[in-house]
Amino acid sequence: MKKEDIKQYFLTILQKEKDVSAGIAAIRTLMEILRKYSYKTIQGLDENLKMGVEAMQETNCPVAAINSGCELFRRFITFTKLDTETFDECKEIMLNRGHLFIKNLNEAKGKIAKRASQFIVDGSKVLTHSRSRVVLQTLKEAAKQNKQFEVFVTKSAPDNSGEKMCKDLKAANIPHTLILDSAVGYIMEQVDFVIVGAEAVVESGGVINKIGTYTMALCAKEMNRPFYVLTESFKFSRLFPLNQADLPDTYKYTPDMRKQDISKLNPLVDYTPPALITLLFTDLGILTPSAVSDELIKLYL
Amino acid sequence: MNQDKEKADQKVGGDGLTKKQRRALKVSAKTAGTSPNEILNNIHITNTKDIKKDVVFKSNENVKCPTQNKPQVVTVEKHFKSEPSEDKPSIDRTKNVDIKGELSKAEVRAQRRAIQEAQRLAKQQKTQEKIDKADEKKPQIVSKDKEKPKVEKKPKLKVAQKIIKPKETKVQLFSHLSVATKEKGSVVVEEVHPAFVRLGAQYASKTILGSNARCLALLSALKSLIESFESPPEQEFCRSLEVALQNCVNYLQIYRPIAVSMTNVLRYFKLVLAELKTNLQDIEKKNSLIKWIDDYMHDEIGKAGEAISMKVEGKISNGDTILTYGCSSLVLRILLEAHNKNKKQFRVIVVDANPLFEGKEMLRRLVNAGIECTYVLINAISFVMNKATKVLLGVHALLANGYVMSRIGTAQIALIAKTYSKPVLVCCETYKFCERVQTDSIVFNEIGDPNELIRPSEKKQADNVNAKLTHLNLMYDVTPPDLVTAVATELAILPCTSVPVILRIDLEKSKK
Numbered sequence: 019m020k021k022e023d024i025k026q027y028f029l030t031i032l033q034k035e036k037d038v039s040a041g042i043a044a045i046r047t048l049m050e051i052l053r054k055y056s057y058k059t060i061q062g063l064d065e066n067l068k069m070g071v072e073a074m075q076e077t078n079c080p081v082a083a084i085n086s087g088c089e090l091f092r093r094f095i096t097f098t099k100l101d102t103e104t105f106d107e108c109k110e111i112m113l114n115r116g117h118l119f120i121k122n123l124n125e126a127k128g129k130i131a132k133r134a135s136q137f138i139v140d141g142s143k144v145l146t147h148s149r150s151r152v153v154l155q156t157l158k159e160a161a162k163q164n165k166q167f168e169v170f171v172t173k174s175a176p177d178n179s180g181e182k183m184c185k186d187l188k189a190a191n192i193p194h195t196l197i198l199d200s201a202v203g204y205i206m207e208q209v210d211f212v213i214v215g216a217e218a219v220v221e222s223g224g225v226i227n228k229i230g231t232y233t234m235a236l237c238a239k240e241m242n243r244p245f246y247v248l249t250e251s252f253k254f255s256r257l258f259p260l261n262q263a264d265l266p267d268t269y270k271y272t273p274d275m276r277k278q279d280i281s282k283l284n285p286l287v288d289y290t291p292p293a294l295i296t297l298l299f300t301d302l303g304i305l306t307p308s309a310v311s312d313e314l315i316k317l318y319l
Numbered sequence: 320m321n322q323d324k325e326k327a328d329q330k331v332g333g334d335g336l337t338k339k340q341r342r343a344l345k346v347s348a349k350t351a352g353t354s355p356n357e358i359l360n361n362i363h364i365t366n367t368k369d370i371k372k373d374v375v376f377k378s379n380e381n382v383k384c385p386t387q388n389k390p391q392v393v394t395v396e397k398h399f400k401s402e403p404s405e406d407k408p409s410i411d412r413t414k415n416v417d418i419k420g421e422l423s424k425a426e427v428r429a430q431r432r433a434i435q436e437a438q439r440l441a442k443q444q445k446t447q448e449k450i451d452k453a454d455e456k457k458p459q460i461v462s463k464d465k466e467k468p469k470v471e472k473k474p475k476l477k478v479a480q481k482i483i484k485p486k487e488t489k490v491q492l493f494s495h496l497s498v499a500t501k502e503k504g505s506v507v508v509e510e511v512h513p514a515f516v517r518l519g520a521q522y523a524s525k526t527i528l529g530s531n532a533r534c535l536a537l538l539s540a541l542k543s544l545i546e547s548f549e550s551p552p553e554q555e556f557c558r559s560l561e562v563a564l565q566n567c568v569n570y571l572q573i574y575r576p577i578a579v580s581m582t583n584v585l586r587y588f589k590l591v592l593a594e595l596k597t598n599l600q601d602i603e604k605k606n607s608l609i610k611w612i613d614d615y616m617h618d619e620i621g622k623a624g625e626a627i628s629m630k631v632e633g634k635i636s637n638g639d640t641i642l643t644y645g646c647s648s649l650v651l652r653i654l655l656e657a658h659n660k661n662k663k664q665f666r667v668i669v670v671d672a673n674p675l676f677e678g679k680e681m682l683r684r685l686v687n688a689g690i691e692c693t694y695v696l697i698n699a700i701s702f703v704m705n706k707a708t709k710v711l712l713g714v715h716a717l718l719a720n721g722y723v724m725s726r727i728g729t730a731q732i733a734l735i736a737k738t739y740s741k742p743v744l745v746c747c748e749t750y751k752f753c754e755r756v757q758t759d760s761i762v763f764n765e766i767g768d769p770n771e772l773i774r775p776s777e778k779k780q781a782d783n784v785n786a787k788l789t790h791l792n793l794m795y796d797v798t799p800p801d802l803v804t805a806v807a808t809e810l811a812i813l814p815c816t817s818v819p820v821i822l823r824i825d826l827e828k829s830k831k
Binding site: 221222223256258260261263264292293308311312314315318319 | 634636709742744801804805810811812813814816817820821824
């Protein structure tokens with residue numbers, strides 16, 4: 019597959035299936051590359067996969083999820099002993115492992131929703147930021163259990179994804195209020211806890227998420243409200259930002275934005291340090307921030 | 320009958336000595352219990368050839384020790400081949416043990432009695448002196464002999480160091496910690512390799528300072544020990560080597576407590592020693608042990624430093640101002656490589672503190688490399704901290720609960736950095752990770768020479784008030800993990816709390 023084809027394939031998945039996150043779409047694209055790969059060497063295949071990742075990074079989608087998802091996928095499919103006779107057998111094994119990986123990913127959201135929905139009790143007031151599929155599913159799960167609760171959603175500039183979240187909540191019949199980004203401090207004293215999603219979870223146990231998450235976490239800390247993060251484990255990435263400035267530019271800006279003078283631009287994501295996070299709900303279990311690095315060491319070392 | 324007796328003399332005990340040799344050693348140890356002059360006298364009195372031959376007094380010139388009160392070392396060596404390159408003329412005595420004068424039991428007994436008599440006399444004289452000058456410090460040596468006559472109540476007796484301190488100048492809270500003073504009395508040493516004798520002096524004088532440097536020096540001393548080691552007849556090589564090594568390590572501990580990195584190395588080395596195949600020739604064993612040491616030096620310290628340097632270099636961006644404390648060989652390496660190889664533009668603030676002033680060395684090397692530097696003392700830390708963008712620190716040891724043990728003062732730096740919300744990056748090779756758990760600097764620490772805290776110009780004045788004043792010169796402190804943003808190791812940049820995970824992985828690896 020050529021670069022253009024890869025990009026095209028990746029973007030069509032995202033356009034056609036609204037429910038699929040960029041990370042999963044990227045992994046499915048890699049599977050497609052693997053399936054269509056016609057040469058006979060493992061090394062060539064690896065080169066091809068790397069090229070695929072590069073191609074996807076050039077699209078205007080969030081890079082964080084693509085990076086971590088792809089890295090984990092490449093590691094997972096090559097983790098087996100590939101000492102079979104022919105390359106085709108090898109490929110078969112890899113494809114099987116790939117399917118298993120995607121199957122696990124699809125189940126992840128359900129697991130998280132099940133775990134996190136227990137924390138929502140009758141009469142809770144929940145604050146969330148932007149639009150996250152996992153958060154939405156968790157709220158729906160809680161509503162399905164006939165729990166009475168209210169959700170505050172920030173409008174979340176610049177793409178106003180909070181409005182979309184409100185639409186989804188309306189469809190699920192969950193009481194909700196849209197608030198301004200600047201009203202986070204005002205509303206914090208009313209809410210019981212904060213739930214957000216994540217684009218990536220880094221080695222320190224902190225998260226990279228839509229800009230404004232850090233502000234929300236700081237407010238929650240000041241008001242002593244629990245701050246929960248819901249995230250799939252494929253978003254764990256081997257990155258250790260020391261502060262906001264230390265975040266890579268590829269994470270903060272889209273390729274289009276990077277062509278301009280970035281010093282004048284607003285970043286799309288920020289980094290929330292682990293000290294501000296109460297718990298992370300993942301498909302591996304409910305983790306404290308410090309446990310993230312343990313899981314990462316298990317995955318990569 | 321006579322032949323039988325000779326045979327009995329030839330019998331070699333567990334420590335590779337004949338009965339007679341042991342006896343001679345005991346006597347020599349006892350004689351060494353008094354001051355060197357008295358020993359000479361004693362020997363003169365007893366007039367036995369043995370003792371003179373066995374006990375060699377190392378004159379102070381033999382041990383390189385720049386301090387004024389040099390430790391007097393009395394060594395009795397047996398199993399080491401002489402090393403031509405060593406600058407110690409005293410090695411010729413290796414043969415001495417074999418040449419044995421014939422001594423009957425009665426003679427030996429008489430000789431012992433004479434020595435005891437002389438000691439008793441000397442002690443009585445000393446007590447008289449003590450009454451006269453109560454304040455005078457005079458380290459004295461306790462003889463190993465348990466039957467030693469108890470003349471009177473003595474000040475606190477320290478068996479481990481075989482030294483009596485007439486006056487304790489210790490802070491009560493830290494009385495469980497040993498003090499490393501330069502004013503050591505003579506020490507009786509058996510079977511210590513010359514490389515370790517020199518190492519001890521270098522540790523004591525702090526010419527070798529810093530966790531990595533001390534560990535590397537230990538490893539090279541260990542190498543020369545192995546090279547010149549010959550196992551005594553009818554003894555297994557590894558066993559006898561372990562005993563010899565333990566002797567040497569005990570000797571080192573007199574001068575400075577063993578660093579955590581050194582403990583880790585010694586533990587691994589003993590593990591390797593235990594697992595060495597027994598069917599090999601001694602020379603093969605030696606070679607494989609030396610190869611292991613070389614590999615360890617290369618991988619765990621050299622390569623690890625390189626990997627850390629690469630990782631941290633990515634965290635240094637152009638225009639940064641990096642604050643560092645004291646002199647860490649690893650931090651120095653990182654900064655130099657970032658400047659020389661990667662042409663990063665950054666400034667360095669070197670913070671320094673009394674009494675070691677290690678930062679001066681750091682400053683000198685950084686300035687030589689052409690890096691723009693600022694040098695301040697720790698008193699000014701809050702003034703310079705807001706100008707820094709990142710804090711880079713070296714480590715003595717990383718503890719299992721994520722606490723960072725480092726040169727005293729590091730915790731302050733980290734605390735101020737936290738207050739100014741500057742990221743604190745700690746650089747540490749994984750071989751310095753330690754299973755110990757500690758939350759304060761009191762339970763385990765090292766006390767340096769209290770005299771270092773007094774300026775030479777104020778020495779006289781200080782002596783006058785010393786009766787009521789005790790100095791405390793702690794060497795290390797612990798920094799809680801919430802003050803540290805990240806630890807840069809050769810595996811990855813990790814949060815402090817991941818230390819137990821790495822330790823667990825190491826343990827699993829070593830089990831395999």
